Amino acid sequence: GAGVSQSPSNKVTEKGKDVELRCDPISGHTALYWYRQSLGQGLEFLIYFQGNSAPDKSGLPSDRFSAERTGGSVSTLTIQRTQQEDSAVYLCASSPLTSRETQYFGPGTRLLVL
């Protein structure tokens, strides 16, 4: 079946612009996660959605970052007033309720802020 999909695959933007990244999780997966991976760094947790519960936003690095998940499926990560240090690969993952910690990752969005 279809895996996690993300769009766009690559995004180049100018400093100060806003960007929106999209994630389509695997159908039926109740949990959705956003991570980012900077060059040479490990994955950094950003935000977690589980069903209709309040999201865990503890990993968001600043108030310029926000995310929403509509209808329990598609999620968008928004970065406002982008900075050069926001350049990274943004990865989305989803997991089923029965195996919450087995996460399936999408291919990521490579963001470059000039």
Next chain:
Amino acid sequence: RKEVEQDPGPFNVPEGATVAFNCTYSNSASQSFFWYRQDCRKEPKLLMSVYSSGNEDGRFTAQLNRASQYISLLIRDSKLSDSATYLCVVNNQAGTALIFGKGTTLSVSS
């Protein structure tokens, strides 16, 4: 102390070699442990979970030492296709997400 620490390598080994990676984690309350594999410019993929009793999947053996907060991965009879970055992963304190190490790079050559 970082939450999950790994030797970044690289480990350069010939085909057929046995190689071991180690990882330490700081949160003694962590309950779930994994090894993920990440190929260059690709997303991470689950390699195997790590259980207290140790577990094996073909050429791969994972072990957990809770007292020392230490996780290991042993790869026997290395193949060229094993070349990748291996990520040590534990769950966070809330159990809501995974904490990834920076990874250990393995290069297997013929």
